[in-house]
Amino acid sequence: MGSMLTVWGRRSSFNVQKVMWFVGELGLQHEHIEIGGRFGGLDDPAIRRMTPHGKVPIIDDGGTVVWESHAILRYLCAVHGAGRFWVEDPAERARIDKWMDWAHTTLQPDFINGVFWGLYRTPAAQRDQRAIQRAVARCTGHFRLLDRLLDGRDYLLGDVFTLADIPAGAHLFRYFNLDIERPDLPHVEAWYRRLQERPAYRDHAMVPFEDLFGRLEY
Ligand SMILES: N[C@@H](CCC(=O)N[C@@H](CS)C(=O)NCC(=O)O)C(=O)O
Numbered sequence: 001m002g003s004m005l006t007v008w009g010r011r012s013s014f015n016v017q018k019v020m021w022f023v024g025e026l027g028l029q030h031e032h033i034e035i036g037g038r039f040g041g042l043d044d045p046a047i048r049r050m051t052p053h054g055k056v057p058i059i060d061d062g063g064t065v066v067w068e069s070h071a072i073l074r075y076l077c078a079v080h081g082a083g084r085f086w087v088e089d090p091a092e093r094a095r096i097d098k099w100m101d102w103a104h105t106t107l108q109p110d111f112i113n114g115v116f117w118g119l120y121r122t123p124a125a126q127r128d129q130r131a132i133q134r135a136v137a138r139c140t141g142h143f144r145l146l147d148r149l150l151d152g153r154d155y156l157l158g159d160v161f162t163l164a165d166i167p168a169g170a171h172l173f174r175y176f177n178l179d180i181e182r183p184d185l186p187h188v189e190a191w192y193r194r195l196q197e198r199p200a201y202r203d204h205a206m207v208p209f210e211d212l213f214g215r216l217e218y
Helices: 014-026 045-050 069-080 090-121 129-150 165-169 172-177 186-195 199-204
Strands: 005-008 031-033 058-061 064-067
Touching: 005 014, 014 069, 014 090, 014 165, 014 199, 045 058, 058 069, 064 069, 069 090, 069 165, 090 129, 090 165, 090 172, 129 186, 165 186, 172 186
Parallel strands: 005 031
Antiparallel strands: 005 058, 058 064
16 A cells, blocks of 8 residues: 555645645655546545545545545544644643634635635636625635634634644635735734745645636536
8 A cells, every 4th residue: 555644635625735734734654646626536436435425535544544624634633643733631622623613614615615616616607796795705704703813823722833723724825816805814914924834834725726717517
């Protein structure tokens, strides 16, 4: 099998980016196989044996197969994050989980689905401008909330970078590079600059997305 850890999923996938960013933060030796999107391969029997729904990311860590980006983040944190990312205290872990789940269930649907898919991935003639505007407005609210949270702190939970920063922080490259209305976000922008000092962020969460323009098929 080569290396212990294998990650499947195209680098242009938002859900893959969160996982690859964390693999980079952990400094884990791994093999990365681009599947999905223009690479195809999601219907291969070997992939379907690992994940019944045929979506990326997927990992195999020494025989343990995990899919769903946040399940993967938590698994990698528990197994490989000792001393740096893993926390034992359930209350402390819940502080992290709250923001991870908020990002996945609230921010991501409004931004990645509503704005990124609605505006960028949908061909101009098919765009629903009113729906896009409503999603942009909801994102304005979400990013304002993050801006208030980040006032006076370096990272979402305080002085230290945690897993909570990954799902929300992975949105910033696309949010700040789309041609949309944004409110004043001084603290979010400072956080974005701070994240860009991390090589793993630059390598995995700032992936150009032009090849997704006008493409609804994957
Ligand atoms: N909730 C899943 C979503 C997985 C998902 O929808 N992945 C997309 C890419 S972001 C996918 O596999 N799309 C098909 C493709 O890339 O061809 C997760 O967080 O991992």
